[in-house]
Amino acid sequence: MTSTGNIRPMNDKKYKHSVAVLISDGLGTFEFGIAVEVFGLTRPEFNFPWYKFMVVSTQAKAVNASGGVSIAANYSIEALSVCDTIIIPSWHSYSDKKDALLIQKLREAAERGVRFLSICSGVFLLAQAGLLDGKKATTHWKHLPKFRRAHPQIELDENALYIDQGNVICSAGSAAGIDACLHLVRKDFGSQIANQVARRLVAHPHRDGGQTQFIPNPVAKLERNAISNSIDWALANLSEQITIKEMAMQAHMSDRSFHRRFRDTTGVSPLHWLQQARIAKSKELLETTNYKMEHIAELSGYLTHETFRVAFKKRVGVSPSAYRARFRSD
Structure with a gap:
């Protein structure tokens, strides 16, 4: 049975941020599991507030997920009115049916600044709700033709693992959802914490969203x-x-x-990888040391502080000093 009780407001010090995962019949169990692993587990290794995790369903009954399992949500659709991030792990990409109440709730959430993260076919619901209008999108490569026919007005990036457009993050198939979820943790807590979560997952700590979805040819x-x-x-x-x-x-x-x-x-190309590695190194130093910017630039392989500053802002979106102010570890 779903409920709306015990939804703690954001001023509750036990939680830093509330994440609602939206489920429905046909749910992809792997994609749902990604959200659970990243946001829904207790984190005894951290001594600070983590995410409040809510499983939300539009249905009163348990949903039928892939693999012959059923999953019961612990919250109703009303929980979308109080959460901070909504994750859509999969959706009915094969259906054009719209749920008017759900669409309304999603649009209301968008108006109050909620973040959205879709995995695989979850992007179809974002498109139905109009949350991708004027934005880019990506999804699993097998869904690309269907999505293009259903939503020709939305620009598709066929190769990206994930695309971050501020309050909307779209990711491609299955494992790319891990990258997108870790990216979200990185935005909230910094790369050091995201790397610790990745280690618990035994996952690569960071893959750039611009990498291709699959490697076309095997490598010896x-x-x-x-x-x-x-x-x-x-x-x-x-x-x-x-x-x-x-x-x-x-x-x-x-x-x-x-x-x-x-x-x-x-x-990716060797040059793209090298630039990415330098930025990752500089992020780590910004978060974990008191080094001056000039020294961080030098240790990260940049000839001058100005070259470092321009490259960092281009790839990360903020200046090195702004990044340090947000993610500096105590």
């Missing part, structure tokens, strides 16, 4: 190890002015072969 084990050796070397020498040619030498490959195999293995 020997070549994959060679790329890994190059990556390990680069991470150990980020403060140096690393060239892609040097990375190729560490993999014992020609420049051309290295570029091709690196992209096949990681989904």
Whole structure:
């Protein structure tokens, strides 16, 4: 049975933020499990308020999920009126039927600044509610033709793992939802905490949303190890002015072969990966040290503070000093 009782307001110090996960018949159990693992578990390793987790359903009965299981929600649709983030782990991408009350609740939530995160087919509900008008979207590659036909006015990014547009985050199929959820934790608590959550998941701590959804061709084990050796070397020498040619030498490959195999293995170019690694290093230093900006720029491989500041703001959206002020660990 669902309820609206015991919904704590945001001034309750036990919780930092409330997350509502919306479920319905046809729910994807894996996508739902991602939301539970990231936001719904107790976190004894943290000594600060975590998320309040609410499972919300528009139905009075338990919903039928994939795999032959049923899941009962502990909150009704009214909980959407008090939460801070709404996650849609999957939705009826095969149906054009609209639930007027649900659409109304979602639009009201958007008006008061609630964040939305969709995983896989969850993007269809966001589109039905008009929450993607004027925005970009992504979804699992198998849903792209259906989504394009149903919502031709919405711009699709067919390759992105996830897209962050402030109060709306769309992610692609299944495992990309892990990346999007960890990205949200990173926004709320910083990279150090997000990395701890990722370790508990035994997941990669951070994948850029711009990476491709899948690797089209398999990569031989020997070549994959060679790329890994190059990556390990680069991470150990980020403060140096690393060239892609040097990375190729560490993999014992020609420049051309290295570029091709690196992209096949990681989904991005060596230069894109290197820039991403430098930003990740600088984030860690901003959060965990009192180093001056000039020193952080140097340790992250930037020649000048100004070069670092411009690159950081371009990729992160805020200046290094603003990022430190928000995410600095005590």
